[in-house]
Amino acid sequence: MAGKGKLFVVSAPSGAGKTTLIRQVLKRFKTLSYSVSHTTRAPRSNEEDGLDYFFISPAEFEEKIAKGLWLEWAKVHDNYYGTSKSFVKACLQKGKSLLLDIDVQGAEKIMASGLNPVSIFIMPPSFEVLSQRLLNRGTDSKEVIEKRLVNAKTEMALKDLYRYVVVNDDLNTALKELYSIFKKEMDGE
Template sequence: MTGMGKLFLISAPSGAGKTTLVRKVLNRFKSLFYSVSHTTRSPRKNEQDSVDYFFISLEEFERKISQDHWLEWAKVHDNYYGTSKKFVRNCLGKGWDLLLDIDIQGARQIMDSDLDLVSIFIMPPSFEILFQRLENRGTDSREVIARRLENAKLEMTQKDMYQYVVVNDDLDEAIEELCSIFEKEIAQP
C-alpha cells in the first residue's frame, strides 16, 4: 500500500515570482501534482476550466461553504476562491505529493487544519524591486499596483509562519533553492 503523499504550500506577495518558480518546480518534479483551485470569477483570456481554475457559480460556491466542502476559501475583490477538501485528501491518500499555490489567508486556514504540510514563502529581494516588477508587468493601473504593494507589506510580515523562506533575487538561484527544499522533503517519509 502507498503511504500518504506530502502537501506543499507556497505563498508570496504579488510580483515576487511565485508563478514562475512553481512552474519550474512542477517541470522538474514530474511526480508532483498541482492543486487547481475553484473560483467564482470569469475566466480570463486563455484560461481553461479545470486547468487554470474550476470556474463555478457564486451560488454553488456558497452552497459548498455551507456543506463544509472547502479546505480553505476566501473572498477577494468580490470573487470567491477555494480549495476542495475532498480533492486534497484524496490525492494525499493515494500517496501523491501535492502543491498548493495559495494566498496567506488560505495558507493560515490550511496550517490550522490537521494536515501535515511543508510551507514555503517566496520573498522579493526588496520592496523597491517588487514595485519595479509590478510596474514592468504593464498589466495593472497605478491604483492596483498601490493596493498590491500595501497587501505585499502585510503579507511579508507573515513570512515567519512558514517553514521555509526563499528570496527570489536571482531567478536561477531561487529555482535551485526551492527545488532543493522539494528534494529534501520528498525524500523524507
C-alpha cells in the same frame, strides 16, 4: 510514497514570481501534482479553466462555503479563492504529493488543519522590486496594483509562519533553492 502523500503550500505576494517558480518545480518533480484552486475572478488571457484555476461564479462558491466543501477559502482582491477538501484528501490518501499555490490566509488555515504541510513563502528582494514587477506585468489597473501592494505588506509580515522562505531576487538561484527544498522533503529526509 505508499499510503500518504506530502502536501506543499506555496505563498507569495502578487508579483513575487511564485507562478513562474511553481511551473518550473512541477516540470522537475514529475510525481508532484498541482492542486487546482477554484476562484471567482475572471481568467487572465493566458489562463485555462481547469488547468490554472476552476473559474466559478460567486453564487456557486458561496454555496460550497455553506456546505463546508472547502479545505480553505479566502476572499482576496474582492474575489473568492478556495481549495476542495475532498480533492486534497483523496490525493494524499492515494500517496500523491500535492502542491497548493495559495495566499497567506489560505495557508494559515491549511497549517492549522492538522495536515502538516511543507510551507514555503516566496519573498521579493524588496518592496520596490515588487512594485516594479507589478507595473511591468501590465495586467492590472493602478488601483488594483495599489491594493496588491497594501496586501503584500501584510503578507510579507507573516513570512515567519512558514517553514521555508525563499527570496526571488535571481530566478535561477531561487529555483535551485526550491529544488533543494522539494528534493529534501520528497525524499523524506
